[in-house]
Amino acid sequence: MLLSVIRITQIIMTKAVSSDDIYKDIRPYHDHEVPAVLKRLANDQRLIGALAQFKFPRLNRFIPTLTRRVIRGYLNGYVKKVNGVDDVQIRLTSYIQRTIETTTESLTYEGLSELDPKQAYLFISNHRDIVMDPTFVNYSLHLEGFPTARIAAGDNLLSEQYIGDLMRLNKTFIVRRSISNRREKMAALTKLSRYISESINDSCSIWIAHREGRSKDGLDKTDSAVLKMLQLGQRPETKSFALAMQNLKIVPVAISYQYDPCDAMKAHELAVKAQTGDYQKAPGEDTRSIVKGIMGNKGRVHVAFGQPLDEFSEDSGEMALIIDKAIHQLYRLHDTNYAAADLLVGKECEALNADALAHIQSRLQGLDEAERQQLLAMYANPVLQKQNWETAAEKTFIPTNRAS
Structure with missing residues (x-):
């Protein structure tokens, strides 16, 4: 009898542990x-x-x-x-400080004075660099006394066991992108969404990019599929898409770099894809992008935190436009953006952009014509995108609904 009780207790405890750690x-x-x-x-x-x-x-x-x-x-x-994790992050802070000092001219940020350090948020940002985007966000949060956010990262980056271990030691959670089976993929996305929602409810902020993969062409557009995923974890309790978005306390974030250390790699990929319709990454290419992004010269970097969204739509496409509008308004253009925009249309650069022009021209060396055009476009597109948004997007965008 005693053995039976012990066995039942063990089973209950095992189930409790497994259910608590899904x-x-x-x-x-x-x-x-x-x-x-x-x-x-x-x-x-x-x-x-x-x-x-x-x-x-x-x-x-x-x-x-x-x-x-x-x-x-x-x-x-x-x-x-x-x-523990805090020890890891404390030790990483000194390394991040040295990296910022040696690879950037400056790191500036704004908007955190409008946020509450005791409140958890879902930081949705544009995405240019695999590691440094969330690093700059978390470092800015740390400097202002905010708890650092948990970071979303695709499993395509985990080519080696040690890479996954290092990332998960630093508050990173995994997005399963490599699953091909439709049913398994839906289950994985629902689980991911539930984890994000529960983290917010447990007062743990989350950082996630507004689309899968980096915006290599410089066009920052939120993928509505990412937003649909974020609702999955709240079903069936929250059937309203707008209300699900409101529950997540979304804060748009815009990250801009004066120089992109990976610009030539991105230009090559975009040129090949434009010519052939496809691009297959070489083994270790993501790892090389990570190292180059960390160690390469980034010039001036700016992180702009928006205010929590107070405008919501039942339509995921319109919700994506709400986030896009916020990101584009927050985005700080650099002299390299203006210089590339001038070069792209054959316009003479202003004296203000002389150094930026020299940098862009140095990055064009060794590239073929297709790659040159792609590199210029990735720097110029933020200028054109911001201009287009200010003149046209606001006239055509009308939210269909607001969460109440």
């Missing part, structure tokens, strides 16, 4: 998981090799065994000093 495969790591994950990373040969090549390229070339031994020793020493 997001285990996509959520960030919890504090109690951090030591084991770090121990695994400290002995991951691919991570050790990548760090050795990155930190000591010449030394690693001639004496790789010694170089990797040094890296392994550093990682094992790091593991002993970290006990």
Whole structure:
């Protein structure tokens, strides 16, 4: 009898644990998981090799065994000093500060004075860089005393186990994009949406891009499919799409870079796609984009936080336009944007854009004509897009409904 009671208790406890952790495969790591994950990373040969090549390229070339031994020793020493997610983020802060100091001319931000540090928000932003977009958002939040947001990242970026581990240690949750089965994909999207909604309800802010993948062409347009996904987790309780959007406390965010370290890579991809209709990424290409985006010169960077949306529509397309309008109004244009717009139409650049013109022209070197046009367009499109929105979009956009 006693054994039966114990067995029943074990079953109940097992079910409770599993039901309480239904997001285990996509959520960030919890504090109690951090030591084991770090121990695994400290002995991951691919991570050790990548760090050795990155930190000591010449030394690693001639004496790789010694170089990797040094890296392994550093990682094992790091593991002993970290006990939870907050420790990871605190240690990352100093690295982010150094990265900003060495790869940007300045980082500025605005709008956080209008938000409440005690309130959780769904930050929906335009998307230009895989890692640095959410990094700049979270760093700005940190500087103003806000809790950092949980970060959405596609599983296409997790080509290696250690990459997924590193991201999930830093409050990243996984968007399953590689699922092909329709039923499984819908289940995964519903689970993701529910996780986002529950995070907001649990006072944890979320950062998510307004479309899948980066806006490589510089055209920032919200994908209505992303917004439809966000409603899935609130069904059947909330059948109103507008009310579901209101429940998420959406804050539009616009991130702009004076220089894009990945501009030539993006221009090549866009040119190939325009010529052939398709582009297949080479193995490790996303990883190279991540490294280049982190380490490359970004010039001036600006992050603009909008106010929480108070305008909603039952139509997902119109809801996307509401977000687009906010992002375009918040977006800060740089001199490189204006210089590229002038070059694209053969207009002589103003003296104000002389340095920007020199930078753009240097980025065009080594590119073929199709790639040159793509690179100019990606810098120029924010100018044209903002002008078009100000003159035409406001006249044609009429929300069909508001959430009450």
